[in-house]
Amino acid sequence: MKLNLTTDLLTIELEWYEQLWAVTLERQMHIPLDRIDRATTDEPQSNWAEIRAPGTFLPGVIKAGTYYTKRGREFWYVTTDNNYLTLELHDEPYRQIVITIPDNLAWCDRLNRSLNQQDR
Template identity: 35%
Template sequence: MALISIDRERGLLTAEIQGLDKLWSLKSRLEIPLAHVRGATHDPGIARERKGIRVGGTNLPGVITAGRFLSNGERLFWDVKNPDKAVVIELADAETYDRLVIEVDDPRATVALIEQSIARG
């Protein structure tokens, strides 16, 4: 699971990876410029999609998907154990990832936070 926060002053979206997910995903923190965030959606069904090729991290189907993946030319970061709490963050002009698929405590509130932040852009 991750905590998503927005720093308007620095223009950053930060995903702070929590607990053992740091170990499984090989990341503890992601910082993405808000200018690169295109949008966010709550998408529980994404967990059923093909993950692609694991570049670094963990993939135990039905248990956890965490880390970097390549799928159809896209660079993805996953951190999901419970698909019902999965949020997909679409990125543009991203240096590292095209999409983030991250489990959060409150998907609707997280999507609203991100959408409001980029609307004010």
């Protein structure tokens, strides 16, 4: 998975196998920064009552794809590591995007700095 940040847009690019596990044809997600409410590295809440449609779930291994929760429609691509990056969104198809990436702290800091500059 690759992330790219410009002055007003975050792009998340999935590898072919990530698309396969997430059961999505979308290779890239483009999220305008003004639609991101917050970025965090906190472990997101997850429970058995979520509806997966479509996606993959292997407990302790991977959670990938589209999930419907009490919070709304969410995209997850989380593996066994705990390097979470959670994006809370508004006016987008997904209410939340949850991924795991090796440099999650740096990306969270970078995104929040960009979001603060957007608020000015």
